[in-house]
Amino acid sequence: MNTVKHKIIEALTELGLTLPDAPKPGGSYVSVNVRGTVAYVAIQFPIQGDTYLYTGKFGKDLSIQDGYDAARLCALNTLAQIDKYIGFENILGLNHMDLYYQAAEGWDEGPLVANGASELFAYALDSAGIHSRAILGVQSLPRNFSVGITTSFTLIHSSI
Template sequence: MNTTKTQILQALADLGISLPSAPKPGGSYVSVNLRGNVAYVAIQFPIDGDHYLYTGKLGKDLSIQEGYDAARLCAINTLAQIDKYIGFEKLSGLNHLDIYYQAAEGWDEGPLVANGASELFLHALGSLGIHTRSILGVYSLPRNFSVGITASFTLLS
């Protein structure tokens, strides 16, 4: 069964979420790139409108919960990109997430932060949200964001 836009929007509404406008790219690239039946979504950060949220290092400036919320917002922005450029009715499923985070030295709770994105996708997309993921600790991210995610989706033929 294909998850429709209505079902996805309802699942998000159940969490008190409405899709924002898709953030614009911060450089010379596109937000979504199609190759065959795979859509690649460029890195999404915890941006709400023109506001940069959840900046700083996890374990120093931000808590695990704030990191979780940042990853969740990145996932919401990813869905906004899919809605704008692809359409939810064309989704066959989420393939893979790369979740990047910047943290204080010795901090090792990346999986708990990454769950913010994973759990949002599973709730919003149901079985189409099952995915693999990589979690990568990095020295820094643009604009001092604590978290960023990239995603790939398979589209219906």
Template sequence: MNEKPNHFMSKLKELEITLYPPPLPGGTYDSVNIRNHVAFVAIQFPIRADQYLYVGRLGNKLSSKEGYQAAQLAAKNILSQIHQYVGFEKVAGLNHLDIYYQAHEDWDEGPFVADGASELFLKVLEEKGRHTRSIFGVHKLPRNFCVGITASFSLIS
């Protein structure tokens, strides 16, 4: 069943979620690449209106709750990329998320932080937001962001 584009915009409004203009790529690549009815969204970070937010290591400078909020913001940027370059009406569903985080060596709450993104997609996209995910602890992320997320979406043919 195809959703009208306004359905998702209405859902965002109902949830009081604002989508800001999507961040520009940080290098020579596309923010969204479509191949064979799949949209791949390049890594998104917690950036809002060109401001770098949630920088530092989880469990050190940033709390797990702040990491959850950072993942939500990165997920909002993914939605913003889809809105601008694909259109919600063309989305069949979210397939997979790769969620990267940088943390203090003793910190181990990656699944909680990742839920910030997963729960947002389920709230906004409803059944179309069901997905698989992988979570990776990494030594360093660009600009010292605490999280970064890539996504893939199936598109309606």
């Protein structure tokens, strides 16, 4: 195991987490698309194995803590995609994250949900995990997932 991956696995272990197998795409697209020195990771949902977790709407079916945990799982799945298709040693850092969430009318705690992913990226990737983000409330998400994230990473080389 390379040194970069070892540090990330160690950080996840400190949090009581393990790097999962990368979820398969749910349609006709690729999980990671590389253009030049940027890798775009397709939307990741709170999926564990073949199980869909954290379905429903915040403020109705799910709590803020559920959202935090769901976003953290999305971030773990993102890291699994990077590990499988890019390799941690090939990334310079996380650029940006978009978080999409579905909620009951009037619920407005998206930033607290997004922190689940943002904090995991920052902890696992150290300074390479610091990023900008956008938080978007949507009417619905596929399979009634409560949250999903998309990300982009800068690569060290464009020949990945």
